[in-house]
Amino acid sequence: xxxxxxxxxxxxxxxxxxxxxxxxxxxxxxxxxxxxxxxxxxxxxxxxxxxxxxxxxxxxxxxxxxxxxxxxxxxxxxxxxxxxxxxxxxxxxxxxxxxxxxxxxxxxxxxxxxxxxxxxxxxxxxxxxxxxxxxxxxxxxxxxxxxxxxxxxxxxxxxxxxxxxxxxxxxxxxxxxxxxxxxxxxxxxxxxxxxxxxxxxxxxxxxxxxxxxxxxxxxxxxxxxxxxxxxxxxxxxxxxxxxxxxxxxxxxxxxxxxxxxxxxxxxxxxxxxxxxxxxxxxxxxxxxxxxxxxxxxxxxxxxxxxxxxxxxxxxxxxxxxxxxxxxxxxxxxxxxxxxxxxxxxxxxxxxxxxxxxxxxxxxxxxxxxxxxxxxxxxxxxxxxxxxxxxxxxxxxxxxxxxxxxxxxxxxxxxxxxxxxxxxxxx
Ligand SMILES: Cc1cc2nc3c(=O)[nH]c(=O)nc-3n(C[C@H](O)[C@H](O)[C@H](O)COP(=O)(O)OP(=O)(O)OC[C@H]3O[C@@H](n4cnc5c(N)ncnc54)[C@H](O)[C@@H]3O)c2cc1C
Numbered sequence: 280x281x282x283x284x285x286x287x288x289x290x291x292x293x294x295x296x297x298x299x300x301x302x303x304x305x306x307x308x309x310x311x312x313x314x315x316x317x318x319x320x321x322x323x324x325x326x327x328x329x330x331x332x333x334x335x336x337x338x339x340x341x342x343x344x345x346x347x348x349x350x351x352x353x354x355x356x357x358x359x360x361x362x363x364x365x366x367x368x369x370x371x372x373x374x375x376x377x378x379x380x381x382x383x384x385x386x387x388x389x390x391x392x393x394x395x396x397x398x399x400x401x402x403x404x405x406x407x408x409x410x411x412x413x414x415x416x417x418x419x420x421x422x423x424x425x426x427x428x429x430x431x432x433x434x435x436x437x438x439x440x441x442x443x444x445x446x447x448x449x450x451x452x453x454x455x456x457x458x459x460x461x462x463x464x465x466x467x468x469x470x471x472x473x474x475x476x477x478x479x480x481x482x483x484x485x486x487x488x489x490x491x492x493x494x495x496x497x498x499x500x501x502x503x504x505x506x507x508x509x510x511x512x513x514x515x516x517x518x519x520x521x522x523x524x525x526x527x528x529x530x531x532x533x534x535x536x537x538x539x540x541x542x543x544x545x546x547x548x549x550x551x552x553x554x555x556x557x558x559x560x561x562x563x564x565x566x567x568x569x570x571x572x573x574x575x576x577x578x579x580x581x582x583x584x585x586x587x588x589x590x591x592x593x594x595x596x597x598x599x600x601x602x603x604x605x606x607x608x609x610x611x612x613x614x615x616x617x618x619x620x621x622x623x624x625x626x627x628x629x630x631x632x633x634x635x636x637x638x639x640x641x642x643x644x645x646x647x648x649x650x651x652x653x654x655x656x657x658x659x660x661x662x663x664x665x666x667x668x669x670x671x672x673x674x675x676x677x678x679x680x681x682x683x684x685x686x687x688x689x690x691x692x693x694x695x696x697x698x699x700x701x702x703x704x705x
Contacts, residue, residue: 284698292614294364302368309376312341317377320520321666325512329475329522336476338380339387339418348387349413356395356405357413363621367614370559374566378670379521381563382677385556386472388412389481390422390499392555393539401536408499408537412479423477424556425500425526427468428452433683435483435492438549439628440690443492450485450495452528459535461498463506463528475512475524478503482533483549487542495545498538506531517669553679553687554628557635558620560678561613564635567671568609568642572602574664575649582654589652598648605641613638629691636681636688639674646671 294302316338320328328335342348350369352358361369373381394408412420426435428451435450437443452465463484467474474480480500487494500507510525540548576599579590589595616634620626646668650657657664675681691697 292364292611292618294368298364298368301365302372305369305372306375308341308345309372312338313373313376313380317379317520318663318666320379323519325475325514325519325522325524328520329512335383335520335522336418339383339421339476340416342380342384342387343418344416347384348415350384351388351392352395352409352413356398356409363618364614366621367562367617370562370617371566371569371610371613374563375570376566377520378563378567378674379518381566382472382518382560383521385559385563386424386477387422389424390479393481393497393499397539403536420479421473421477423471423473423480423502424552425452425467425471425474425480426483427470429466429468429525431492432468432470433680436549436553436679437683437687438493438546438553440686443546445491446489448491449488450483450492452482452484453488454484454486454496454498454533456486456535461496461533461535461538463500463531463533465528467526467528469510469513469525470523471526472521472523474526475509475522480526481539490542493546494542495549496538496541497545497548498533500528500531500533500537502526504531515673517666517671517673550628551626554620554626554631556678557628557631557684558613558617560674561609561631561634561638562617564639564642564671564674565606565609565613567667567674568602568606568638568645571642571646571649571664571667571671572599572606574662574667575599575602575652578656578662578664579652595652598652602645602648605645609638609641629688629697632679632684632687635678636684639671639677640681642671643675 316334320334327333346359349358350361350366352360354360370381373384391409391412394404398404398409428435430451434442434448442448452463452467454461454463465484480502482498482500483495485494486496506529508527512522512524515523579595579599580588582589585592590599613634616630620631649664650668653662653664656662659665
């Protein structure tokens with residue numbers, strides 16, 4: 280297939296007055312609720328984070344009560360259905376306050392989002408899946424994205440590369456059809472975000488091992504049923520406000536109508552979802568980078584060395600300028616890609632992946648520079664830059680390691696015409 284590279288001039292990327300107003304509302308909500316909760320949860324054990332009535336649950340409930348859990352669910356299904364620019368604003372502002380909560384919200388709607396994809400052919404999903412979630416104000420229904428397995432991290436995400444079709448590499452969670460339902464067995468890895476708290480999952484599992492990873496299916500699965508158990512939540516470096524943990528399936532059941540796709544379209548769907556997830560992850564990282572930049576800017580005006588605020592030293596100024604350039608460039612790229620991919624079919628997954636790799640990489644560079652500007656104090660728990668550094672570091676691996684995602688981009692560059700010339704004709 281021949282494409283043209285993304286032509287930014289053809290896109291309306293300015294914010295309207297409504298977008299500006301939405302930005303202020305979301306920023307206020309995020310700074311007043313997500314940020315303080317994330318700072319407190321960061322100090323707790325993973326078990327305390329997920330306890331009934333914890334700040335994690337209180338904060339998730341606030342998001343549900345404001346309807347933010349439906350930001351990606353179209354209005355036709357009862358959701359807020361934000362337009363691409365508004366959705367980008369939400370992702371940046373929530374990532375700015377807490378990357379962990381931004382991810383928790385991002386996976387919350389995953390199972391229901393899958394329901395909306397096939398709802399035209401299966402109207403019954405409106406009553407069984409979509410409506411109950413959209414109307415849930417008390418977090419009785421929350422979701423997760425269960426894809427990574429203990430033995431398959433990059434393997435399971437690298438659709439459209441040769442690894443994906445190698446029959447020697449197969450899913451650990453497998454499903455077998457029995458009558459009008461599917462029986463599921465196996466284990467998902469400790470990295471499933473909100474695995475310990477979710478009541479439903481968008482589950483990726485194997486059904487035809489002869490096709491390798493491409494022989495999969497995607498289904499919505501009820502995690503409250505007998506046959507599903509969970510391990511204790513993972514203790515980890517960053518995004519500690521985000522609970523993560525293993526999910527075990529022992530003859531768990533999925534009704535046939537909750538299976539969203541089989542091996543016929545599994546690889547295509549995996550690419551599509553990688554595109555959705557990566558476009559969001561890029562923007563969460565942008566938000567985190569902006570937070571790190573702001574902290575460093577303020578500190579550099581206050582900290583005095585050599586008889587003057589350190590922002591008056593040229594090397595610190597160069598760092599601040601580089602951080603600013605990276606934040607601004609990340610915003611433009613992630614906004615253009617999200618706008619394009621939410622309004623075009625088929626979406627260009629390679630651009631979402633590009634945006635994720637670029638924005639997370641530059642976010643980490645910004646976080647490193649910010650920490651350097653703080654000197655020794657940056658390493659102490661006294662300043663939030665230490666938490667931001669840990670949170671942003673995780674994004675280099677989250678939703679696919681940047682190295683393996685770069686292979687997805689390279690595969691696309693080498694196998695398709697992306698609108699670049701041959702370099703001849705000088
Ligand atoms: C904060 C966080 C949140 C997450 N949330 C979720 C979630 O909601 N749901 C979910 O299912 N998973 C989630 N994950 C899992 C995440 O998608 C995986 O961690 C990621 O895909 C990498 O897999 P891995 O950790 O198994 O590393 P591996 O795949 O084992 O990779 C290890 C190293 O080898 C390199 N590597 C691997 N394969 C290749 C290759 N073919 N060529 C070159 N280099 C390669 C990688 O770049 C990496 O450096 C999350 C992870 C994190 C950190």
